[in-house]
Amino acid sequence: MEIFQSQKKAPTADVVSALPTYRSVPHLEVRLEDFERYALDRCRVLNGISDGLSRGKKPDEMDKLVHGLWKDNMGPQYASETFYKDIISHFALRLSYCRTEELRKWFLSMETTLYRYRFKNESTKAQRALMEEFGLPCKSVSTTEFEAMKEKLCQVANSTGQPLPIVAADAPYFKVPFEEVPELVAGRKVFIHKGHAFVAMNQVVSLVVTQFRSDLSKALVLASRKWTTTIREKEKDRLTPIVEGLCTSYVGPDYSQPKESGEISIKDIDQVANSSFPLCMRHLFAKLREDHHLKHGGRMQLGLFLKGAGLKLDDALTFWKAELSKKVGAERFDKEYAYGIRHNYGKEGKRTDYTPYSCQKIISSTPGVGDHHGCPYRHFSEENLRAALGKMGVGSRPLEDVMEKVRNRHYQLACTLTFEAIHGTSCDAGINHPNQYFSDSQRILASKNQSTM
Numbered sequence: 001m002e003i004f005q006s007q008k009k010a011p012t013a014d015v016v017s018a019l020p021t022y023r024s025v026p027h028l029e030v031r032l033e034d035f036e037r038y039a040l041d042r043c044r045v046l047n048g049i050s051d052g053l054s055r056g057k058k059p060d061e062m063d064k065l066v067h068g069l070w071k072d073n074m075g076p077q078y079a080s081e082t083f084y085k086d087i088i089s090h091f092a093l094r095l096s097y098c099r100t101e102e103l104r105k106w107f108l109s110m111e112t113t114l115y116r117y118r119f120k121n122e123s124t125k126a127q128r129a130l131m132e133e134f135g136l137p138c139k140s141v142s143t144t145e146f147e148a149m150k151e152k153l154c155q156v157a158n159s160t161g162q163p164l165p166i167v168a169a170d171a172p173y174f175k176v177p178f179e180e181v182p183e184l185v186a187g188r189k190v191f192i193h194k195g196h197a198f199v200a201m202n203q204v205v206s207l208v209v210t211q212f213r214s215d216l217s218k219a220l221v222l223a224s225r226k227w228t229t230t231i232r233e234k235e236k237d238r239l240t241p242i243v244e245g246l247c248t249s250y251v252g253p254d255y256s257q258p259k260e261s262g263e264i265s266i267k268d269i270d271q272v273a274n275s276s277f278p279l280c281m282r283h284l285f286a287k288l289r290e291d292h293h294l295k296h297g298g299r300m301q302l303g304l305f306l307k308g309a310g311l312k313l314d315d316a317l318t319f320w321k322a323e324l325s326k327k328v329g330a331e332r333f334d335k336e337y338a339y340g341i342r343h344n345y346g347k348e349g350k351r352t353d354y355t356p357y358s359c360q361k362i363i364s365s366t367p368g369v370g371d372h373h374g375c376p377y378r379h380f381s382e383e384n385l386r387a388a389l390g391k392m393g394v395g396s397r398p399l400e401d402v403m404e405k406v407r408n409r410h411y412q413l414a415c416t417l418t419f420e421a422i423h424g425t426s427c428d429a430g431i432n433h434p435n436q437y438f439s440d441s442q443r444i445l446a447s448k449n450q451s452t453m
Contacts, residue, residue: 255435276441
């Protein structure tokens with residue numbers, strides 16, 4: 001890997017912390033393939049954090065989750081590469097997620113959560129160094145002031161389950177304007193005196209994270225303006241396609257070819273659809289059987305899914321012809337539709353072996369009138385979604401849990417809860433791809449069939 005840098009230096013052994021403040025854009029040169037690879041690795045971390053938060057994981061569980069995600073995706077062999085990867089990936093995703101209010105909000109929340117847990121795992125010395133680098137408006141509490149406030153500080157510490165302060169040297173406190181730590185004030189976790197909050201060393205993460213979030217929020221707005229007015233057009237043939245694709249890129253396993261599920265045949269396809277298709281594909285399949293037609297978006301979404309599920313090209317042509325010819329006729333199918341099916345299998349045009357759509361791509365689609373593709377959890381009305389889930393066999397209690405996730409816009413988690421309700425088993429990894437849903441379902445059903453034999 002070649003990375004050239006002109007100013008920013010990687011941390012060495014005598015540097016206190018490798019956790020950056022991300023306050024200034026680095027003057028680095030990086031190959032486009034590394035730029036994209038680093039960003040996608042960070043996407044995996046942020047998506048994992050999002051899933052953990054959506055599942056309501058406790059702080060200690062989140063701490064373990066974040067540590068594992070960072071180690072697996074952002075911790076290469078050399079410390080210098082980790083540093084550069086951290087810096088480059090953050091600013092790459094900052095460009096990608098600055099472009100809309102919704103994207104900025106999500107990125108800001110996930111990066112802030114990531115920073116919180118990374119900061120908490122730094123040494124006290126490193127934390128102090130970062131506080132100084134952020135230029136936080138805090139002042140160390142003197143021994144005299146500590147002794148005067150000790151009783152009050154002990155009361156607050158006791159009520160919040162924090163270690164009881166004994167002497168200032170053992171439990172350093174910082175005095176900050178109370179408006180700088182709204183999280184601690186709202187939770188009644190600090191003692192306030194004359195407009196200042198007395199923050200213990202083990203609570204400074206709140207102060208740092210508030211500053212980090214404020215800095216990043218402003219930086220995203222500025223980046224959005226610069227992207228719109230300058231960068232997007234200037235880099236339209238090089239960087240722009242990569243940046244605009246990052247926020248919807250699928251970062252899970254490749255489902256362009258069937259995995260352990262093997263092949264599916266035309267004679268079994270209705271049974272398999274009823275038992276193992278996710279709701280988005282089940283809906284498309286039912287509409288195809290009912291109307292004998294799907295618009296282009298629906299044919300692409302369902303067709304590539306069936307390909308990834310193991311439907312061979314010859315069987316796919318037979319299946320689609322049997323349905324569509326009922327509406328358009330066999331001759332028109334051969335002229336207008338067969339080419340597209342062969343194209344999806346890499347047998348026409350550029351011979352590209354197309355990949356089935358991920359959940360992110362499906363959720364971000366915008367179906368029009370008469371379209372049936374997209375994500376039902378996002379695009380269905382509540383009444384229609386409840387009816388569809390009931391038809392799948394989701395019970396009343398889990399159905400309400402699903403609807404709660406839908407109202408909070410956690411569409412993939414809603415699909416995960418549906419999977420768990422139908423199959424009677426947990427899915428800790430979450431559902432990120434329709435073909436993942438299919439292959440996991442087939443594996444579980446095969447295991448159940450073997451156990452009953």
